[in-house]
Amino acid sequence: MSQVFLGMPAAGEGNLFADESFPKAAHHELQNTQLRANLRHATHSIRDKRLRVVGELPDWESLRNAGEAIKNQAMARLDERLEEFEKNFTARGGIIHWARDAAEANQIVTDLIKQTGSTEVVKVKSMATQEIGLNEHLETQGIAAFETDLAELIVQLDHDKPSHILVPAIHKNRTEVRDIFLREMPDVDPNLTNEPAKLAEASRKHLRKKFLSTKVAISGANFALADTGTLGVVESEGNGRMCLTLPETLITVMGIEKVLPSWQDIEVFMQLLPRSSTGERMNPYTSLWTGVTENDGPQNVHLVLMDNGRTRALSDRFGRSALNCIRCSACMNVCPVYERTGGHAYGSTYPGPIGAILSPLLTGIEAEENNSLPYASSLCGACFDACPVKINIPEILVHLRGEDVDSQRGKKLLPTQMDLLMKGGSWALGKGRNLDLMEKGLPLGKLAAGRDKKIKRLPGIAAGWTASRDIPAPPSKSFRDWWKSEKEGK
Amino acid sequence: MRIALFATCIVDAMYPETAKSTVKILERLGHEVIFPAGQACCGQMHMNSGYMPEALPVVENHVQAFERADYDVAVAPSGSCVSSLKHQHGMLAERLGKPDLKSRAAEVAGRTYELSQLLTDVLGITNAAEQLGSYFPHSVTYHPSCHGMRLLKLGDRQLDLLKSVGGITVQELPEADQCCGFGGTFSIKNSDVSSAMLQDKARNIASTGASLCVGGDVSCLMHIGGGLSRNGQKPGTMHLANILASTKEEMVAL
Numbered sequence: 001m002s003q004v005f006l007g008m009p010a011a012g013e014g015n016l017f018a019d020e021s022f023p024k025a026a027h028h029e030l031q032n033t034q035l036r037a038n039l040r041h042a043t044h045s046i047r048d049k050r051l052r053v054v055g056e057l058p059d060w061e062s063l064r065n066a067g068e069a070i071k072n073q074a075m076a077r078l079d080e081r082l083e084e085f086e087k088n089f090t091a092r093g094g095i096i097h098w099a100r101d102a103a104e105a106n107q108i109v110t111d112l113i114k115q116t117g118s119t120e121v122v123k124v125k126s127m128a129t130q131e132i133g134l135n136e137h138l139e140t141q142g143i144a145a146f147e148t149d150l151a152e153l154i155v156q157l158d159h160d161k162p163s164h165i166l167v168p169a170i171h172k173n174r175t176e177v178r179d180i181f182l183r184e185m186p187d188v189d190p191n192l193t194n195e196p197a198k199l200a201e202a203s204r205k206h207l208r209k210k211f212l213s214t215k216v217a218i219s220g221a222n223f224a225l226a227d228t229g230t231l232g233v234v235e236s237e238g239n240g241r242m243c244l245t246l247p248e249t250l251i252t253v254m255g256i257e258k259v260l261p262s263w264q265d266i267e268v269f270m271q272l273l274p275r276s277s278t279g280e281r282m283n284p285y286t287s288l289w290t291g292v293t294e295n296d297g298p299q300n301v302h303l304v305l306m307d308n309g310r311t312r313a314l315s316d317r318f319g320r321s322a323l324n325c326i327r328c329s330a331c332m333n334v335c336p337v338y339e340r341t342g343g344h345a346y347g348s349t350y351p352g353p354i355g356a357i358l359s360p361l362l363t364g365i366e367a368e369e370n371n372s373l374p375y376a377s378s379l380c381g382a383c384f385d386a387c388p389v390k391i392n393i394p395e396i397l398v399h400l401r402g403e404d405v406d407s408q409r410g411k412k413l414l415p416t417q418m419d420l421l422m423k424g425g426s427w428a429l430g431k432g433r434n435l436d437l438m439e440k441g442l443p444l445g446k447l448a449a450g451r452d453k454k455i456k457r458l459p460g461i462a463a464g465w466t467a468s469r470d471i472p473a474p475p476s477k478s479f480r481d482w483w484k485s486e487k488e489g490k
Numbered sequence: 491m492r493i494a495l496f497a498t499c500i501v502d503a504m505y506p507e508t509a510k511s512t513v514k515i516l517e518r519l520g521h522e523v524i525f526p527a528g529q530a531c532c533g534q535m536h537m538n539s540g541y542m543p544e545a546l547p548v549v550e551n552h553v554q555a556f557e558r559a560d561y562d563v564a565v566a567p568s569g570s571c572v573s574s575l576k577h578q579h580g581m582l583a584e585r586l587g588k589p590d591l592k593s594r595a596a597e598v599a600g601r602t603y604e605l606s607q608l609l610t611d612v613l614g615i616t617n618a619a620e621q622l623g624s625y626f627p628h629s630v631t632y633h634p635s636c637h638g639m640r641l642l643k644l645g646d647r648q649l650d651l652l653k654s655v656g657g658i659t660v661q662e663l664p665e666a667d668q669c670c671g672f673g674g675t676f677s678i679k680n681s682d683v684s685s686a687m688l689q690d691k692a693r694n695i696a697s698t699g700a701s702l703c704v705g706g707d708v709s710c711l712m713h714i715g716g717g718l719s720r721n722g723q724k725p726g727t728m729h730l731a732n733i734l735a736s737t738k739e740e741m742v743a744l
Contacts, residue, residue: 023683026680030682336668337683374540376680378669378672379674379676380640401540402541403540405540426541426548430530430547430550431551432529435499435503468688468720469677469688469719470719475504477506478502480502482506487525
């Protein structure tokens with residue numbers, strides 16, 4: 001540990017864990033050719049859209065710099081911003097609840113719903129409530145939660161879990177969606193086709209009754225503005241607007257890192273977010289609310305401010321900028337690893353490049369299989385280039401790999417092959433003359449090669465390489481050797 | 491100009507022709523090339539695998555070897571290794587609490603260039619056929635390696651040099667900006683995903699009909715070439731330096 005703490009901040013809980021190591025999970029997902037075709041189609045079309053609308057803004061790089069600076073400023077004085085927000089939100093009639101972790105947040109929300117006497121709630125798409133497993137918790141308490149975002153609805157009806165933070169059903173194509181609706185929607189038209197407009201209409205009919213009858217809504221928030229005490233939700237379908245305005249009680253669950261210093265800051269984020277997420281210049285619906293407005297909209301307005309590992313992530317000076325994430329999903333849309341494995345391989349609610357750093361930062365690198373996540377990247381850097389707030393994801397991945405290796409030191413009875421390779425490599429590559437000595441053995445490598453001068457099979461950890469790739473036979477002389485004889489006459 | 495060559499460990503050990511070609515090109519332009527003898531490796535493999543204390547002697551060795559030597563600028567035929575100097579050495583020094591190493595590493599990195607960067611930005615090469623005598627009468631395609639493209643922001647420097655070689659035909663590579671899946675130990679730790687990425691890259695390369703895939707990093711080229719070879723697909727791989735060094739009189743074979 002590079003810093004001294006009075007106590008390590010608590011680790012995050014809930015749906016933040018890889019169920020099995022990433023390579024194993026990826027191995028299963030890679031076999032699913034339908035999934036790969038769906039993902040390839042979806043990620044490539046979002047990529048192209050994003051590039052088109054980003055290219056329209058001559059000041060895109062300045063906007064990214066501004067987004068990064070505002071987030072850094074907000075994080076540097078997060079404690080003060082949160083108290084300022086609390087003061088302003090409360091002054092306008094809202095009620096704040098503080099939750100240390102997933103369990104506390106779930107308990108608070110459950111109690112608030114029970115106080116209303118309702119046993120049903122409608123939900124706006126929210127990552128925070130996915131993170132804490134709120135729907136599953138409410139079910140155990142006899143409360144039914146209805147997702148109203150189309151893709152969340154698809155996933156919920158299919159008893160599946162989201163595989164993308166913006167397009168939760170990205171792993172499904174429209175024929176699969178039609179089949180889910182036919183199977184799970186009680187009064188659906190049995191002649192439903194797979195046309196997007198028909199599918200949207202079916203879900204609209206299904207949801208309309210819920211909007212009009214349900215008294216409690218649950219949402220997340222894209223941002224909280226400290227100087228006015230305002231919350232905001234950015235969405236495409238209008239289901240969010242219905243949830244935020246029709247019910248009597250509105251309960252929002254939000255991570256503490258979402259607070260921005262001032263109202264003016266949304267100018268920057270409303271340019272960055274829609275372009276980076278859906279590839280649109282402007283999203284169709286942006287809802288902002290500040291406490292309670294008498295006789296207009298929900299009259300009981302709550303906000304659960306949740307830590308769940310965020311203070312822990314904030315204490316990591318090399319990793320803390322991961323908290324600047326605005327959940328746009330641009331990084332997963334451009335990631336070549338995500339494109340091939342899909343989101344479920346990451347286990348956590350947060351998949352893709354941002355998930356590979358955020359999940360272990362929230363839970364600690366040693367939690368379950370989360371130490372395999374930082375290795376789920378070729379470090380190609382496409383995520384860093386796409387990130388609207390310039391989170392240097394590859395650098396944080398490398399940092400967390402270091403944390404992982406350090407956390408294992410002294411715990412293993414025997415060194416792994418990788419440990420030995422790295423120890424040996426440290427010696428061999430730590431001095432020119434050591435490397436020279438190793439290179440003198442290069443001709444030996446020729447023995448491993450076949451008549452075609454290719455090495456086809458290696459043992460141990462290198463076997464994965466030679467499963468699909470040849471290695472050329474090494475040359476008889478290193479460059480260093482050639483230089484000595486040719487240029488220095490030695 | 492006196493130019494120090496950082497061969498990089500993989501070129502030194504596995505692809506000596508690429509380093510020899512780099513020397514040839516620079517000498518052809520009338521520059522003096524030196525090879526700081528203590529050099530070995532940039533340490534990227536260790537850092538990218540999370541072995542930070544093990545990377546320290548490797549990074550210290552590089553900095554020491556290149557601060558001792560007397561030269562104007564240094565060059566490496568690799569976008570990835572130069573990126574490591576520029577982006578990782580400082581990070582490692584900071585992490586391990588070595589402020590002195592951080593500033594020394596920054597000084598060395600500050601005058602180290604990737605080959606196409608040196609040729610284009612410092613030495614003013616805009617036409618390889620005219621200024622270097624480069625000649626290579628074959629059909630090739632080009633893969634821009636990720637670290638050169640995204641960390642060094644090389645843009646079209648490598649591709650422009652390649653296109654200006656005499657006799658060459660350059661076929662456009664579909665989805666060129668997609669990673670080949672190498673990623674150092676990623677290709678070992680996550681070999682299934684890496685292979686899936688490689689297969690798409692190999693398919694795209696084969697679809698161009700080119701005889702060769704050219705790039706600026708032998709590590710990626712070894713990965714791509716290894717996949718093409720295993721699949722029995724025709725194109726081979728070659729570093730840009732080898733092609734720039736090829737002339738009518740001394741033609742490099744396919």
